[in-house]
Structures are given as structure tokens and as C-alpha cells.
Amino acid sequence: xxxxxxxxxxxxxxxxxxxxxxxxxxxxxxxxxxxxxxxxxxxxxxxxxxxxxxxxxxxxxxxxxxxxxxxxxxxxxxxxxxxxxxxxxxxxxxxxxxxxxxxxxxxxxxxxxxxxxxxxxxxxxxxxxxxxxxxxxxxxxxxxxxxxxxxxxxxxxxxxxxxxxxxxxxxxxxxxxxxxxxxxxxxxxxxxxxxxxxxxxxxxxxxxxxxxxxxxxxxxxxxxxxxxxxxxxxxxxxxxxxxxxxxxxxxxxxxxxxxxxxxxxxxxxxxxxxxxxxxxxxxxxxxxxxxxxxxxxxxxxxxxxxxxxxxxxxxxxxxxxxxxxxxxxxxxxxxxxxxxxxxxxxxxxxxxxxxxxxxxxxxxxxxxxxxxxxxxxxxxxxxxxxxxxxxxxxxxxxxxxxxxxxxxxxxxxxxxxxxxxxxxxxxxxxxxxxxxxxxxxxxxxxxxxxxxxxxxxxxxxxxxxxxxxxxxxxxxxxxxxxxxxxxxxxxxxxxxxxxxxxxxxxxxxxxxxxxxxxxxxxxxxxxxxxxxxxxxxxxxxxxx
Amino acid sequence: xxxxxxxxxxxxxxxxxxxxxxxxxxxxxxxxxxxxxxxxxxxxxxxxxxxxxxxxxxxxxxxxxxxxxxxxxxxxxxxxxxxxxxxxxxxxxxxxxxxxxxxxxxxxxxxxxxxxxxxxxxxxxxxxxxxxxxxxxxxxxxxxxxxxxxxxxxxxxxxxxxxxxxxxxxxxxxxxxxxxxxxxxxxxxxxxxxxxxxxxxxxxxxxxxxxxxxxxxxxxxxxxxxxxxxxxxxxxxxxxxxxxxxxxxxxxxxxxxxxxxxxxxxxxxxxxxxxxxxxxxxxxxxxxxxxxxxxxxxxxxxxxxxxxxxxx
Numbered sequence: 144x145x146x147x148x149x150x151x152x153x154x155x156x157x158x159x160x161x162x163x164x165x166x167x168x169x170x171x172x173x174x175x176x177x178x179x180x181x182x183x184x185x186x187x188x189x190x191x192x193x194x195x196x197x198x199x200x201x202x203x204x205x206x207x208x209x210x211x212x213x214x215x216x217x218x219x220x221x222x223x224x225x226x227x228x229x230x231x232x233x234x235x236x237x238x239x240x241x242x243x244x245x246x247x248x249x250x251x252x253x254x255x256x257x258x259x260x261x262x263x264x265x266x267x268x269x270x271x272x273x274x275x276x277x278x279x280x281x282x283x284x285x286x287x288x289x290x291x292x293x294x295x296x297x298x299x300x301x302x303x304x305x306x307x308x309x310x311x312x313x314x315x316x317x318x319x320x321x322x323x324x325x326x327x328x329x330x331x332x333x334x335x336x337x338x339x340x341x342x343x344x345x346x347x348x349x350x351x352x353x354x355x356x357x358x359x360x361x362x363x364x365x366x367x368x369x370x371x372x373x374x375x376x377x378x379x380x381x382x383x384x385x386x387x388x389x390x391x392x393x394x395x396x397x398x399x400x401x402x403x404x405x406x407x408x409x410x411x412x413x414x415x416x417x418x419x420x421x422x423x424x425x426x427x428x429x430x431x432x433x434x435x436x437x438x439x440x441x442x443x444x445x446x447x448x449x450x451x452x453x454x455x456x457x458x459x460x461x462x463x464x465x466x467x468x469x470x471x472x473x474x475x476x477x478x479x480x481x482x483x484x485x486x487x488x489x490x491x492x493x494x495x496x497x498x499x500x501x502x503x504x505x506x507x508x509x510x511x512x513x514x515x516x517x518x519x520x521x522x523x524x525x526x527x528x529x530x531x532x533x534x535x536x537x538x539x540x541x542x543x544x545x546x547x548x549x550x551x552x553x554x555x556x557x558x559x560x561x562x563x564x565x566x567x568x569x570x571x572x573x574x575x576x577x578x579x580x581x582x583x584x585x586x587x588x589x590x591x592x593x594x595x596x597x598x599x600x601x602x603x604x605x606x607x608x609x610x611x612x613x614x615x616x617x618x619x620x621x622x623x624x625x626x627x628x629x630x631x632x633x634x635x636x637x638x639x640x641x642x643x644x645x646x647x648x649x650x651x652x653x654x655x656x657x658x659x660x661x662x663x664x665x666x667x668x669x670x671x672x673x674x675x676x677x678x679x680x681x682x683x684x685x686x687x
Numbered sequence: 688x689x690x691x692x693x694x695x696x697x698x699x700x701x702x703x704x705x706x707x708x709x710x711x712x713x714x715x716x717x718x719x720x721x722x723x724x725x726x727x728x729x730x731x732x733x734x735x736x737x738x739x740x741x742x743x744x745x746x747x748x749x750x751x752x753x754x755x756x757x758x759x760x761x762x763x764x765x766x767x768x769x770x771x772x773x774x775x776x777x778x779x780x781x782x783x784x785x786x787x788x789x790x791x792x793x794x795x796x797x798x799x800x801x802x803x804x805x806x807x808x809x810x811x812x813x814x815x816x817x818x819x820x821x822x823x824x825x826x827x828x829x830x831x832x833x834x835x836x837x838x839x840x841x842x843x844x845x846x847x848x849x850x851x852x853x854x855x856x857x858x859x860x861x862x863x864x865x866x867x868x869x870x871x872x873x874x875x876x877x878x879x880x881x882x883x884x885x886x887x888x889x890x891x892x893x894x895x896x897x898x899x900x901x902x903x904x905x906x907x908x909x910x911x912x913x914x915x916x917x918x919x920x921x922x923x924x925x926x927x928x929x930x931x932x933x934x935x936x937x938x939x940x941x942x943x944x945x946x947x948x949x950x951x952x953x954x955x956x957x958x959x960x961x962x963x964x965x966x967x968x969x970x971x972x973x974x975x976x977x978x979x980x981x982x983x984x985x986x987x988x989x990x991x992x993x994x995x996x997x998x999x
């Protein structure tokens with residue numbers, strides 16, 4: 144979509160009823176494009192991708208489909224479509240899953256809301272009541288949250304997200320080990336299989352300054368035990384700086400030293416190598432590419448090892464190093480392209496406080512890059528890394544499966560941390576009873592309508608899911624109602640089951656995020672009364 | 688041959704049953720000692736090693752089914768010794784380098800089938816062996832404090848794979864057989880945990896007790912998710928040992944070593960009184976055992992920090 148440039152570049156102001164008509168069509172276009180992908184028996188969306196291989200792209204993720212639609216022909220419809228696209232992409236960046244559920248609910252709320260408003264309802268009051276009523280759904284969902292434990296339960300959760308049983312099984316094991324905050328590095332597979340490795344300790348993707356520091360060329364790795372560590376972002380140029388440092392370390396009775404610095408001159412390195420008989424020194428590059436992340440990494444490293452990081456910006460030099468500034472670790476290893484430590488001798492209380500502060504910060508940060516950085520820092524400090532290689536039959540399939548794995552992992556982090564809900568649309572459907580009770584107790588028409596709209600919206604995901612599986616929603620919903628609380632329809636097994644009992648889950652964080660995004664996004668969209676067209680719309684608007 | 692007279696700092700006494708009678712191992716700086724006459728006399732358990740100086744022993748663990756599988760493990764300052772034949776022969780286990788200081792040992796209740804043994808260390812976190820103690824690997828994912836002071840394994844480990852470790856900065860729990868660890872929210876500012884004991888029916892009711900250095904005794908009844916501090920105004924000394932009555936499920940009695948005093952509770956920790964009014968010790972107590980139960984009229988085995996062991 145969106146290949147040619149439309150002809151409608153004239154400025155203007157658009158009023159009702161064109162506003163509602165246009166926005167509604169645009170919203171329905173995006174929602175209808177995403178709708179077929181909901182559930183374990185989805186249909187796909189084929190995107191005419193301009194890749195080098197010239198192949199179209201097969202999509203089954205709501206957020207990605209929405210992102211691929213960058214423009215609609217009609218200008219008012221385009222604004223509606225881009226509005227929903229933005230809501231969905233924000234949700235995707237925040238919780239990683241639930242975008243299709245959000246799209247389906249958004250569509251239901253918006254269409255029902257418009258019907259009420261054009262019949263004389265008050266948009267602003269409806270918005271207020273919808274937003275207030277959404278709390279009832281979230282509270283009801285929270286009361287149903289289940290916290291998972293063990294690799295089997297995690298694997299079942301992963302399967303409900305990715306529908307790839309081998310991938311789900313592997314992710315179940317990995318999450319059981321690394322937990323919601325653990326570091327998980329994903330790489331394209333080295334074979335057709337899925338492979339994983341667990342690396343103990345903390346490691347960074349920067350390596351030694353000189354091959355000469357790796358005596359075992361075959362293993363390509365140097366190891367040290369009970370080593371001292373000095374972390375700095377200084378550029379070490381002068382041999383005399385190195386001499387004074389070595390003297391301090393030798394005097395402190397250390398037999399090995401890891402020196403983490405931004406750069407080393409050849410002269411400084413040659414001093415280190417010439418003193419190999421007295422003390423084993425491994426010099427590695429300070430992690431990270433920019434100054435901010437480098438100083439964070441050095442601070443974390445110093446905390447983990449009980450040392451102090453030396454910063455250029457603070458005017459520090461190697462001459463001011465004292466024995467107490469050195470960190471220590473039980474084991475250190477380094478290669479040409481990475482290094483790691485385990486058994487850091489920092490104060491565990493300070494380390495735990497630091498991790499706790501980083502976790503608190505993570506709760507308040509919404510910017511994706513900052514969140515990723517915080518996740519990485521916490522993961523590193525947790526004392527282990529899972530490395531996961533995603534293989535498949537062809538390079539294109541590897542790429543797609545790796546993206547699927549990344550998406551599943553992101554959604555699982557939230558689910559492991561915040562718990563899960565019975566899947567297959569059942570958790571939302573069970574909110575209907577609460578909403579209908581509140582509807583009966585409503586004090587005015589706008590409030591009553593808000594509850595009625597939401598009561599219908601919470602049913603829309605399960606209806607869509609059943610429809611996608613080729614089933615008759617009304618008939619199946621009757622069977623579910625007769626089967627009692629917790630029961631749902633397993634569309635793969637084609638039978639009524641206890642959803643949590645058989646391990647069909649939805650991430651609680653994703654579902655709550657979907658409800659919040661759909662209700663608040665649609666409620667706000669209902670209050671839009673006028674559209675303003677610019678002469679030449681900013682192209683970046685379409686790329687967000 | 689070393690005897691009771693040749694004493695040194697005592698870390699641990701291990702009580703075990705062999706052919707229906709209660710015997711003991713005592714882990715001392717001067718080595719491992721064994722008593723086969725109910726604690727009256729002690730002899731070195733390392734005689735077969737023929738060393739000039741016995742290695743310091745810090746922890747002992749014995750197969751839960753000694754008659755069918757007579758395995759014994761001893762944690763040392765720098766290694767682990769295992770005996771496959773009830774202490775007649777000893778062999779050194781293969782451990783990660785550098786040599787760790789073993790502070791605690793625990794054997795899977797299902798050891799005869801799964802061959803799993805855990806070792807806590809003072810700087811290197813947790814080690815696990817799943818081949819009856821031959822090879823040990825570090826299992827420290829999520830363990831933010833590698834200074835292990837005590838460990839406790841679920842009586843139903845075969846099915847729940849749960850174990851807890853007490854560290855310098857609190858408690859960590861694993862629910863997957865030690866593969867990964869999660870922090871347990873013990874109240875207080877990352878308090879050192881000196882002792883941990885799980886109720887025999889832990890699997891069904893999640894009851895466990897934790898003794899700390901400065902914050903007294905805590906109890907959890909939900910597998911460590913939430914904790915309640917017991918007798919806050921009374922228990923302020925370090926709690927080095929927590930013993931549960933052998934029929935704890937029917938009679939919820941606890942005995943704790945509170946500083947150098949023994950205190951007993953008959954109501955699952957809510958109220959406490961002295962175990963025996965006349966039981967006063969001036970020496971520093973390292974550990975206690977109650978081989979004949981908690982009745983005030985029967986003797987308890989007290990191990991002093993100076994290495995002496997007495998029935999009182």
C-alpha cells in the first residue's frame with residue numbers, strides 16, 4: 144500500500160459528518176486488515192515489500208501490519224487509519240503483544256460510539272464514562288491473574304504467543320532460568336536447529352587490545368583467577384601511567400589485573416606485555432559506543448567488583464588510583480571480541496539496592512531505547528546470560544523466526560513479571576458480567592451507554608478469534624456460557640476446555656495494555672470533530 | 688588418631704541414624720570427627736587419608752538412606768571430599784577453579800535416585816552435582832549474593848525442585864532445582880540470614896523459618912513470598928540454629944539458638960520461653976542438636992565454638 148503519491152495536497156478544514164465518516168472508514172480499514180491474524184488459527188497478510196529479493200512479506204503480527212500501512216488514498220480516512228496505527232504501535236513498543244486484541248476492541252468501541260453520538264449522544268461525556276468504566280475491566284482482569292512457574296508453564300505461555308511449539312519449548316526453558324529481567328542474546332541460527340547456551344557471570348562485547356594477551360591461541364581465550372580490576376574511560380597513552388598502576392597492584396599482592404579502558408597507545412601496551420612475568424595483565428576495551436552508556440557500564444562493573452570507576456570528565460588520572468579503588472573477581476575471561484567476569488567481590492547489599500533502583504526506573508521509562516538499555520543493565524547484573532541461536536530452513540525463514548522469537552520474548556517478559564490470564568478471549572469475556580451489573584446501576588444515559596459499548600467490546604476479540612478459526616461465534620459462545628467460569632474454546636483442539644487448566648494463556652500486562660490503549664484511544668477519537676489538512680503533510684508523520 | 692581432647696573450632700554437628708542408633712559427625716577446623724557411641728567419644732573420620740594434617744571441615748551431608756547408599760560428603764576450605772562407603776574411603780570431588788570454601792551442604796531427599804547434592808560456598812555461590820558428587824558446577828543464575836551461609840532443601844524436592852539459600856544479604860529461592868535463583872522479599876535492609884529450616888509439610892503449606900543476624904526470626908507460610916517477624920521485642924540476638932520437633936506437623940514446637948541461649952516455642956513461634964531455666968552457658972555456642980526430642984528432661988547436644996561438645 145501507499146506506493147504512489149496521492150493528489151490531495153490542498154489545505155483545508157473538514158467538518159462533520161465527513162469527519163466521522165472518514166475517520167471511521169480509515170479505522171475500519173486498519174482494523175479489518177489486522178483482524179484475520181487474531182488467534183492460533185490466523186490468516187496472513189501479504190505485504191508487497193520492496194526487498195532486494197523482491198519477495199512479498201508474509202505478516203501475522205497486528206502491530207507490524209499496521210506499521211506497513213503508511214498511507215490511505217482518501218485524506219480523512221488516512222487520518223483515522225494513522226491514528227489507530229499510532230495507538231497500536233505505541234502499545235507494541237510498550238508491551239510487545241495484544242495489538243490485534245486492541246485493534247478489534249478499538250474498532251468495536253469506535254463504531255458503537257459513533258452510532259450513539261450521531262443519534263444525539265454527548266461525545267465528551269461518553270469519553271469520560273468510557274475511561275472510567277475501563278477501570279472496571281482492568282480490576283476484573285487483575286482479579287483473575289495467575290503467576291506462572293516452571294518451564295512447562297512458560298512454554299505453554301510462549302506457545303500461545305508464537306504458535307511455534309519447538310520455539311516455545313526452548314523459550315520455556317530459557318525463561319525458567321533467566322527470569323523476566325535476565326539477559327537474553329538472540330542471534331541468527333548456526334544451523335537449522337534452535338540452540339541455546341547459558342553463560343555464567345557478566346560479559347560485554349568488547350575484547351582485548353592485543354592478541355599478545357591471549358597466550359592460548361587455540362582456545363582464543365585468556366582466563367585469570369582472583370584478579371584485580373580497574374575500570375576507566377581514560378585513554379591510556381603514557382607508559383609512566385601504566386608503571387605507577389602496576390606498582391600499586393603488585394604492592395596490593397595481586398597476581399592478575401584486568402584493565403578496562405577506552406584506548407591504549409602501543410607504548411603503554413608494550414609496558415604491560417613486558418611485565419608479564421611480574422603480573423598477568425589483560426587490557427580490554429571499555430564497553431559501549433557512546434559516552435553515556437560507557438559510563439553506566441563502567442559504574443555497573445565497578446559496583447559488581449567492589450571497585451571505583453575512573454572518569455576523564457571528573458579530571459581523574461591513573462596516578463590517583465589507590466589499592467582500595469581496585470575491584471576484584473574470582474574469575475575473568477577475555478577474547479578478541481568479548482570479555483566477562485564471574486564472582487565479582489562487590490558488596491551484595493549495594494548491588495541489590497542498585498538493581499532495585501534500576502527496576503524502579505524501568506517502571507517509569509516508556510522510551511523504547513532507554514527501556515532496552517535499562518533491561519540490558521539489569522540483565523547483566525543478574526549474573527548470567529542466555530545466548531539463543533534461532534535456526535530455520537532458509538535465510539528468510541531464519542529472519543522471520545528470529546523476529547517471532549524477539550516478539551515472543553518481549554511479551555513473555557511482561558507475562559512472567561505481571562502474570563497471565565485465561566486465554567482465548569475468555570478473560571475479557573468474563574468481564575461482561577461486571578460491566579452489565581454496572582450498566583444496570585448507571586445513573587445516566589451516557590454512563591449506561593459507555594458500559595453497554597464496553598460490554599460489547601470485550602466480546603469482540605473472542606468472536607473474531609472464533610470467526611478466524613472458521614467457527615460460528617454465536618453457537619460456540621453459547622457452549623462456553625453453559626460450560627461455566629474459566630471455560631473457553633480451544634480452537635486447535637476444537638473443544639470446550641478449562642483454558643488455564645490446559646495452559647492457554649494471555650499475558651496479563653499485554654491484555655491490560657490492550658484494554659487501556661483501545662478504550663482510551665477510541666474514547667479520545669470519538670471527541671474529534673474537525674480535521675485540518677495542511678498543504679504538504681509532513682512525510683515523517685507517515686513514517687512514525 | 689585424634690580424639691575429643693584434640694579440639695579446635697567447631698562449625699557443625701551432623702546427626703544421623705545408623706542401624707537404629709543415633710551417631711554424629713562433627714566438622715572442625717582440625718578435620719572431621721565421628722562418634723559411634725552416641726557422642727561420648729570422637730575419632731577422626733579422615734584416618735584413611737593418611738595425611739600429616741587433616742583438612743578443615745566446614746559442613747557434612749549424609750545420604751538420606753545410609754543403609755542402601757552409604758555416601759557421605761564433607762565440605763572443606765578449598766574442596767569437597769566424598770565417601771561412597773560410609774567414611775571408609777574418601778575421594779576428592781572435581782570442583783570449578785579457583786578452589787571454593789564450602790560453607791553448607793545439602794543432599795536431595797531423593798538422592799538414591801537423582802544423585803543430586805548442593806554445596807553453598809563463601810565466595811562462589813552455589814555448586815550442584817547430579818552425579819552423586821563426582822563433578823560439581825556453579826549454578827548461580829540470578830544469585831546476586833555469592834556468600835552462602837546456609838541452605839535448605841524442600842522435603843518434596845523430587846516434585847517441587849525447591850530450595851532456599853541464606854546469604855549475607857538475604858534469602859534466594861530456586862524452584863527449578865538450583866538452575867536459577869530469585870530474590871525472596873525478606874523484610875529489613877538485606878539482612879544476613881544465618882539459618883533456614885523448612886517444615887516437614889512444606890510442600891503442602893509452604894511453612895519455613897529464617898534466622899537472621901540482627902533482625903531475629905521470620906516465618907513464611909506461603910513458600911517465602913511473604914514473611915512475618917516473630918516475637919520482635921524478644922528475639923534480637925543472632926539466630927544460628929532452628930530446630931523443629933520431629934512431629935512438627937502435629938505438635939508445632941521450635942527450638943532456636945538465640946545468641947548463646949536456647950529458646951523454645953510450643954505455638955509455632957508466636958511465644959517463646961527458655962528451653963531450660965538452668966541451662967546457662969558462658970561459652971560461645973556454635974550449634975545444637977536434640978537427638979531425643981524437646982522434652983526438658985532429656986539431654987541436648989551442645990557444640991561450642993571452641994570445639995568442645997557436651998550433652999547437657
